[in-house]
Amino acid sequence: MLKKEIANALILQLNKEFQSAYIYLGMSAYASKIGLNGSSSWFLIQYQEEVAHAMKLFKYLEDQDVDITLPKIEKANVDFESILDTFKKALKHEIFMSANLNELSDLTMKNKDHATYNMLQWYVTEQVEEEATLNTIIDKIKLVGDNGYGLYAIDQELGARVFVDPTSN
Numbered sequence: 001m002l003k004k005e006i007a008n009a010l011i012l013q014l015n016k017e018f019q020s021a022y023i024y025l026g027m028s029a030y031a032s033k034i035g036l037n038g039s040s041s042w043f044l045i046q047y048q049e050e051v052a053h054a055m056k057l058f059k060y061l062e063d064q065d066v067d068i069t070l071p072k073i074e075k076a077n078v079d080f081e082s083i084l085d086t087f088k089k090a091l092k093h094e095i096f097m098s099a100n101l102n103e104l105s106d107l108t109m110k111n112k113d114h115a116t117y118n119m120l121q122w123y124v125t126e127q128v129e130e131e132a133t134l135n136t137i138i139d140k141i142k143l144v145g146d147n148g149y150g151l152y153a154i155d156q157e158l159g160a161r162v163f164v165d166p167t168s169n
């Protein structure tokens with residue numbers, strides 16, 4: 001049985017995971033609009049990953065017999081300055097998510113809720129990987145600058161990403 005404060009915080013995190021998915025869907029739409037289909041596909045896979053993050057939390061809340069509520073999801077942006085700006089905003093968002101997950105971990109530690117703390121460490125580790133991946137993409141895009149062929153090559157590379165359910169391991 002979860003403490004009310006922890007159950008409510010997890011419901012908020014569930015909402016943020018769905019919000020993240022929606023944010024990436026917007027980024028996918030933008031990339032497609034400017035003709036970067038590989039980047040668009042990369043963001044679409046990121047959308048699927050975030051839905052998987054949300055569903056892992058949903059399942060945990062169900063297993064803990066929490067009365068789940070589903071707060072509303074805010075409008076997502078579909079306009080960015082460039083693909084570099086899009087990936088920079090994605091990184092900024094993931095840093096925000098990491099901070100949220102750290103706060104949540106602190107809360108479970110304070111409440112000696114070991115089960116929830118353990119469950120959250122999966123997310124904390126996942127965040128390190130997500131931030132590192134985005135940093136690498138941003139560095140590559142910065143490296144090619146205004147070189148259209150370079151950007152095309154990066155876009156092709158991003159388009160090769162395939163969806164692997166991150167919660168399946």
Ligand code: OFO
Nearest residue numbers: 020053097123130
């Ligand atoms: Fe990429 O944020 Fe979920 O956890």
